[in-house]
Amino acid sequence: MTAVAAPAPTGMADLEVRGLVRVGLIAGAVLLLIVGVGMFEIFNGRKMIDPYLSAGYAAVIWIPLVFGYRVSVRPVLEGVESTPPGIHNIIAGMITGAIAGAMLGLLLLFASVVDIRSIFINISPSLIDLLSYGGSVVSGAAIIIVGSAALGAVGGAFHLISERAKMVLLTVVATVIGLNFLELVIGDILRAAGLRAVDRMIYAPSRGVTLLAAVLICAAVVALRLALKGRSNVMGARYEALPEDRRRRWMLIAGVVAIGLGTFLPTVFGLFLNEILSNVGLFILLGLGLNIVIGYAGLLDLGYVAFFAVGAYTTALATSSRSPAIAPELAFFEALPWVLLMALIAGLVIGTPVIRMRGDYLAIVTLGFGEIIRIAFNSDWLAGVFGGAQGILRIAPLEDGVATSGIRVDFGYVAAAIGLVVLIVGTLRMRDQQRIDRGEVGPLPNGNHNTRTNSLMIGIGALAVVLGVIFPTFSTWTVVGIDPPDMFRIILVFVAIAAFVSWRLRDSRVGRAWMAVREDEQIAQSMGINIVTTKLLAFVMGAMLASVGGALFAVKLGSIFPHSFEIIQSIIILVVVIVGGMGSIRGVAIGAVVLIGVLGGPTQPGLLREFGEFKLLIYGVILVWMMLKRPEGLWPEARRAQELHVDELAQDAWLRAKATAEVEEDGS
Amino acid sequence: MTALLETIGLAKRFGGLNALSGVDFHVNEGEIVSVIGPNGAGKTTFFNVISGMFAPDKGETLFKGQNIAGLSPDQITKIGVSRTFQNVRLFPNMTVLENVMVAQHCRTKKSVISTLFRTPGYLREEAEIEERAKEILSFFGTRLHGYRWDQPAMVLSYANRRRLEIARAMATQPEVLLLDEPTAGMNPRETLELTELIGKLRDEKGFTIVVIEHDMRVVRDVSDRVVVLDHGVKLAEGSYDEISTNDMVIEAYLGRPATEGDAS
Numbered sequence: 001m002t003a004v005a006a007p008a009p010t011g012m013a014d015l016e017v018r019g020l021v022r023v024g025l026i027a028g029a030v031l032l033l034i035v036g037v038g039m040f041e042i043f044n045g046r047k048m049i050d051p052y053l054s055a056g057y058a059a060v061i062w063i064p065l066v067f068g069y070r071v072s073v074r075p076v077l078e079g080v081e082s083t084p085p086g087i088h089n090i091i092a093g094m095i096t097g098a099i100a101g102a103m104l105g106l107l108l109l110f111a112s113v114v115d116i117r118s119i120f121i122n123i124s125p126s127l128i129d130l131l132s133y134g135g136s137v138v139s140g141a142a143i144i145i146v147g148s149a150a151l152g153a154v155g156g157a158f159h160l161i162s163e164r165a166k167m168v169l170l171t172v173v174a175t176v177i178g179l180n181f182l183e184l185v186i187g188d189i190l191r192a193a194g195l196r197a198v199d200r201m202i203y204a205p206s207r208g209v210t211l212l213a214a215v216l217i218c219a220a221v222v223a224l225r226l227a228l229k230g231r232s233n234v235m236g237a238r239y240e241a242l243p244e245d246r247r248r249r250w251m252l253i254a255g256v257v258a259i260g261l262g263t264f265l266p267t268v269f270g271l272f273l274n275e276i277l278s279n280v281g282l283f284i285l286l287g288l289g290l291n292i293v294i295g296y297a298g299l300l301d302l303g304y305v306a307f308f309a310v311g312a313y314t315t316a317l318a319t320s321s322r323s324p325a326i327a328p329e330l331a332f333f334e335a336l337p338w339v340l341l342m343a344l345i346a347g348l349v350i351g352t353p354v355i356r357m358r359g360d361y362l363a364i365v366t367l368g369f370g371e372i373i374r375i376a377f378n379s380d381w382l383a384g385v386f387g388g389a390q391g392i393l394r395i396a397p398l399e400d401g402v403a404t405s406g407i408r409v410d411f412g413y414v415a416a417a418i419g420l421v422v423l424i425v426g427t428l429r430m431r432d433q434q435r436i437d438r439g440e441v442g443p444l445p446n447g448n449h450n451t452r453t454n455s456l457m458i459g460i461g462a463l464a465v466v467l468g469v470i471f472p473t474f475s476t477w478t479v480v481g482i483d484p485p486d487m488f489r490i491i492l493v494f495v496a497i498a499a500f501v502s503w504r505l506r507d508s509r510v511g512r513a514w515m516a517v518r519e520d521e522q523i524a525q526s527m528g529i530n531i532v533t534t535k536l537l538a539f540v541m542g543a544m545l546a547s548v549g550g551a552l553f554a555v556k557l558g559s560i561f562p563h564s565f566e567i568i569q570s571i572i573i574l575v576v577v578i579v580g581g582m583g584s585i586r587g588v589a590i591g592a593v594v595l596i597g598v599l600g601g602p603t604q605p606g607l608l609r610e611f612g613e614f615k616l617l618i619y620g621v622i623l624v625w626m627m628l629k630r631p632e633g634l635w636p637e638a639r640r641a642q643e644l645h646v647d648e649l650a651q652d653a654w655l656r657a658k659a660t661a662e663v664e665e666d667g668s
Numbered sequence: 669m670t671a672l673l674e675t676i677g678l679a680k681r682f683g684g685l686n687a688l689s690g691v692d693f694h695v696n697e698g699e700i701v702s703v704i705g706p707n708g709a710g711k712t713t714f715f716n717v718i719s720g721m722f723a724p725d726k727g728e729t730l731f732k733g734q735n736i737a738g739l740s741p742d743q744i745t746k747i748g749v750s751r752t753f754q755n756v757r758l759f760p761n762m763t764v765l766e767n768v769m770v771a772q773h774c775r776t777k778k779s780v781i782s783t784l785f786r787t788p789g790y791l792r793e794e795a796e797i798e799e800r801a802k803e804i805l806s807f808f809g810t811r812l813h814g815y816r817w818d819q820p821a822m823v824l825s826y827a828n829r830r831r832l833e834i835a836r837a838m839a840t841q842p843e844v845l846l847l848d849e850p851t852a853g854m855n856p857r858e859t860l861e862l863t864e865l866i867g868k869l870r871d872e873k874g875f876t877i878v879v880i881e882h883d884m885r886v887v888r889d890v891s892d893r894v895v896v897l898d899h900g901v902k903l904a905e906g907s908y909d910e911i912s913t914n915d916m917v918i919e920a921y922l923g924r925p926a927t928e929g930d931a932s
Contacts, residue, residue: 501784509773512773515759520759526719527745527773527774643761
């Protein structure tokens, strides 16, 4: 029965029957789930390759293919000759596919006899018709079983082809999926560029890629991948090998390029992609804030949306002319300090009572506070201030009098603010250099301050402050809330600031204290860390970032309502952080792109608008899969990854220590 | 000479158990005092109460004549009393260097704003923290040096974890070091090495040391004075030679000799 040890298995006897049945049943269960929740039927109208492949079929045919392949994957054992791939792979795949198909076939037969719609509302007569392929139910079931078995066999045959062929096939599949994901985006961009004809060539009128375009684009992508094979690794290795200062220079160049692209690209992105990217940006901002609370300091805050709401409502009260109680009608940037102040107060008010709790208790209590805040905003009791369920309209109206919300950026003030920071840092550096010169303190580890840079910083800083204050409006940029490209740009600016703050704090004295509190609170306290202030600081920093997110959200929509701050928002932000990689800045970005950008947020559409009602189902699947297979997240911090793979790390360390010891012995 | 650290009538009760009942204890500056006693004698509770992890039910802890009982652990650490733990408790996912750096928290002060803009003061402080951490680690020879700096604490060997704990306690820049069974689980060679190290901690670094220890050879070699606890009560106090021949101490450890009753 052991296929691994057998030298050349040829038939059924060598296949592990139990494993086959098990995988087959799992595949069948997945198949039933996808058909049963209605994905097959609903997606069936959406073509992927027009008119040959619909999204409905794509949602089911991967099951026999993937499970047919997986069923005969064997672990590679060192010292044991692995079984060469052969006909047994195909047979195993076929059996798996047949079992899965049989389960669906049985369901079809059963559903045609007994009406089970009262429980499974999606198993409708039209679905049964669809699965019967125009014939009788029995012939439909037969087709399903045979088709599924054939697909399973194809999946099994995947073992027999070369690595390069596998790569080509996977690239083709990924390209077709990608083209469909990006259909609206590419359409937008092409139309904006006046290339409507190209758009019509790629995409069929009834949606989906045309066959010709699919073939051509896949061929191009495959050719590109084959040409670039291995290049990226070489580039990465070369970058890693660079000395520190050269690396910093490259990072700087990359930063400048990124700023350039951030300014230019939204113009060509089209409305739909900009809208999606704005949402992604907002969730990155919120995710970075939560990341400080949970990833750095280890405080499981489930009521995080409260701070988002505080930011949005403060902005609304401060800027809207329709705000019920107080309406100072400030501009966005005048309101921002108040937003930050309110977030600070909210952070302290909510934080102080909960901060003494740990783990689960903290999570439950923050959950409660999150709801309390939402219900307070929603209540009739406070409707006189917050507008109750009617919310607050006309947030941050632009001066032109039109009813659109917006942010006016006066570059004079921006220059003055940046100038002030440069001026202060320059002055501090100058003073420090004087102290070095007088011999009061030693030089910094990376040498002395460059005197010319110091003078330059002070000079330019002072100039910027003076000119900025004299000509505050020499250049203005008006961001209209409903204009996605500009909204995306300004969100990007705040995301950059949030990322900068997260990055600087992580490797600092404060960041280390957070880390220590996360590791072992009691010991951290014993080592002289005031855990109350340390944890409150994390809470407040997170609250402030969330409130900025809320302020931008309020301007983007132009009006806010309590139902925008449901508990699901907190959960989704948490999921973004977990899926991306807790404690990792780039991880939060990736998490937001994958979950919010592709799938869509709780109320925001993603690239795959069709997923709509299945969004939470897919969130759940992703989350379960991540926790089982990659608990550290998609793109984690090295430290986080090692935490969850202690055994491997310990082994590496042991091997290295052994190697070091051997070298020392050789030397002596 | 007044005592640097002194407890007067320190008492702590857990439910019906008197973990400590009225312990009077003192340690003078520059002294090494061992606290010994059978299992469950209240030695670790004694440390926990001094270091602020538990507040005492009764009694005072005086540090330089000032009562510190009831303060939180971080305040007591800041005042100048630091400790290690019987069951090694490092920050396992932080590197060796970070473990020592983070312990300097209460001796440094740069906060968020200077961190964000990397002011010269901040850079200087960070450099000092790192330099001091490396200097402290170099106290242990090559054990925690070089490539070990960047290893997470969890991959260290048991003995190295104990050393790192001592390094971490040193980094809080205390005047009194409380070492809770520093040689537990070490092999004879490592124990010997640590015995010398405890002496060096006093002679070179100037720490006043209170050490809980089970290994009598270590107690003999390091202690200026030995205090014996049993059932939360101070049983005896004196030099090692006095203690090792004290009948009450022997009885506490070994039980009443069967011959005693016959002889009397």
